[in-house]
Amino acid sequence: MILEKKKAFNDFALSKGLRSTRQRDVILDVFLSTHQHISVEELYLKIKSSNTGIGHATVYRTLKLFAESGLAREILLHDGQTRYEHVIAGEHHDHLVCTKCNSIVEFEDETIEKLQKEIAARHGFLIKSHKMEIYGYCAVCKQL
Amino acid sequence: MILEKKKAFNDFALSKGLRSTRQRDVILDVFLSTHQHISVEELYLKIKSSNTGIGHATVYRTLKLFAESGLAREILLHDGQTRYEHVIAGEHHDHLVCTKCNSIVEFEDETIEKLQKEIAARHGFLIKSHKMEIYGYCAVCKQL
DNA sequence: CTGTAAACTGAAATTGAATATCAAGAGCAT
DNA sequence: ATGCTCTTGATATTCAATTTCAGTTTACAG
Ligand SMILES: [Mn+2]
Ligand SMILES: [Mn+2]
Ligand SMILES: [Zn+2]
Ligand SMILES: [Zn+2]
Numbered sequence: 001m002i003l004e005k006k007k008a009f010n011d012f013a014l015s016k017g018l019r020s021t022r023q024r025d026v027i028l029d030v031f032l033s034t035h036q037h038i039s040v041e042e043l044y045l046k047i048k049s050s051n052t053g054i055g056h057a058t059v060y061r062t063l064k065l066f067a068e069s070g071l072a073r074e075i076l077l078h079d080g081q082t083r084y085e086h087v088i089a090g091e092h093h094d095h096l097v098c099t100k101c102n103s104i105v106e107f108e109d110e111t112i113e114k115l116q117k118e119i120a121a122r123h124g125f126l127i128k129s130h131k132m133e134i135y136g137y138c139a140v141c142k143q144l
Numbered sequence: 145m146i147l148e149k150k151k152a153f154n155d156f157a158l159s160k161g162l163r164s165t166r167q168r169d170v171i172l173d174v175f176l177s178t179h180q181h182i183s184v185e186e187l188y189l190k191i192k193s194s195n196t197g198i199g200h201a202t203v204y205r206t207l208k209l210f211a212e213s214g215l216a217r218e219i220l221l222h223d224g225q226t227r228y229e230h231v232i233a234g235e236h237h238d239h240l241v242c243t244k245c246n247s248i249v250e251f252e253d254e255t256i257e258k259l260q261k262e263i264a265a266r267h268g269f270l271i272k273s274h275k276m277e278i279y280g281y282c283a284v285c286k287q288l
Numbered sequence: 289c290t291g292t293a294a295a296c297t298g299a300a301a302t303t304g305a306a307t308a309t310c311a312a313g314a315g316c317a318t
Numbered sequence: 319a320t321g322c323t324c325t326t327g328a329t330a331t332t333c334a335a336t337t338t339c340a341g342t343t344t345a346c347a348g
Contacts, residue, residue, distance in 0.1 A: 019295055019344050041334085055298035060335065076222070080306095080334070096269050107263050112256050116278055119251050124283030125240050131222075132276040134260055139268030163315050163324055185305085199327035204306065224305070224335095 002032050005071060012069035023054050027062045037075055037083040037095075037104055077104075078135060094131070098138035105138070146176050149215060156213035167198050171206045181219055181227040181239075181248055221248075222279060238275070242282035249282070 009028060013020065030047050031038075038046075044059045063084050066072035075083040077097055092113070096105040112132070120127045136142075153172060157164065174191050175182075182190075188203045207228050210216035219227045221241055236257070240249040256276070264271045280286075 017295085021296065021343075023297070053298085057298060057336075058296085061297090078220070082334080096264065096267055098269075099272065105267050105269070107267070109259055109263060112259050115253055115256050116276075119253060120240065120278055120280065123240055123249050123251070124286070125242075125249070125278065126281040126286040127278055128243065128280040130276070130278040132260075132274070134264055134269065134271055134274040136264065136272040137270040142268070142270040161324080165314075165325065167326070197327085201307080201327060202325080205325090226305080 005032060009066070009069050009071055012065075012071075018065070023058050024062055024065075026051050026054060027059060028066070031063070031066065031072065031084070032086075037077075037085045039081040039083045041081065043084070076131075077133065094133065096134045096136070096138075098141055099135050100137055100141035100144070103138050103140075149176060153210070153213050153215055156209075156215075162209070167202050168206055168209075170195050170198060171203060172210070175207070175210065175216065175228070176230075181221075181229045183225040183227045185225065187228070220275075221277065238277065240278045240280070240282075242285055243279050244281055244285035244288070247282050247284075 006028060010020075012018075013024075026047060027043075030043060030050070034043070034046070040060055040063060043063070044054075044056060047054050047059065063072065063074075067074045067084065070087060072084045073087050075085055075095070077083065077095070078099075079102075091108075093106040093108045094112075096107060098104070116130055117127065119125075150172060154164070156162075157168075170191060171187070174194075175187060178187070178190070184204055184207060187207070188198075188200060191198050191203065207216065207218075210228065211218045214231060216228045217231050219229055219239070221227065221239070222243075223246075235252075237250040237252045238256075240251060242248070260274055261271065263269075
């Protein structure tokens with residue numbers, strides 16, 4: 001799983017004429033070891049704590065590469081922090097976001113996805129991406 | 145229509161103990177005269193061009209008030225610029241956004257809205273707001 | 289092995305939107 | 319008019335993100 005992803009990024013790097021560097025290896029390792037929707041800053045701190053200093057700019061740049069390679073997805077929620085999550089081939093989901101405790105619940109809905117495509121088609125629109133987020137209070141927070 | 149909206153904001157201001165100022169009147173006039181999804185900067189420039197200098201900060205503050213009063217809706221698209229649009233009572237819509245020409249098409253879909261509520265309910269979530277945007281190329285741009 | 293071109297890095301500077309500060313000014317009830 | 323409180327706006331500040339650019343590293347041809 002992890003090896004396949006490293007391989008996939010390697011192939012992407014090769015096809016783009018990118019070079020193999022210690023920094024990118026480290027950032028990829030740390031990213032693949034995370035499981036949440038992690039912000040760039042969080043990832044940066046995680047890397048900093050366990051490795052020789054890797055710069056802010058490099059983390060930003062590398063995560064953009066991961067997204068470009070199809071390994072990661074950039075998520076912009078309503079708090080001005082860019083986050084990244086793992087992309088699972090053939091899978092897509094959207095998010096329920098609790099604005100009290102910041103927890104995120106993922107959901108899939110085939111019907112909504114289909115309706116989105118119909119709406120786009122009706123307007124002659126070519127879909128490149130979409131975002132759907134539902135903001136509110138999670139089951140725990142709503143009764144506080 | 146415009147008079148009703150001014151009245152509505154006046155009532156809101158009154159109930160909040162806000163004062164009536166020249167600046168707020170001007171900003172409201174200019175906002176009500178617009179028809180698109182206008183960014184704060186655009187509105188600021190529009191105001192600047194036709195009126196005595198009103199500060200940046202005041203425009204930001206006042207638009208937040210409009211949103212709070214229910215007159216306007218804040219929209220955050222994928223370009224880091226906050227935009228505002230008019231709220232029409234009892235109406236809700238989402239957006240198709242062309243990432244080439246920046247045009248925006250509005251759409252409503254009752255079925256999607258209903259499905260969103262069902263998803264939230266299934267997860268014990270209390271919805272406060274939601275956003276759905278479809279990004280891509282509009283009918284014109286997709287054939288360039 | 290070199291040598292070289294091109295890519296990469298990271299500290300520091302910069303950007304850009306948005307907010308905070310705070311002294312001067314204005315609205316409004318009495 | 320008086321005084322209290324809200325408002326304004328130039329300026330400073332914040333914060334994420336990007337740019338800059340000199341020094342470093344990689345890849346690869348010879
Ligand atoms: Mn997710
Ligand atoms: Mn709209
Ligand atoms: Zn919560
Ligand atoms: Zn377009």
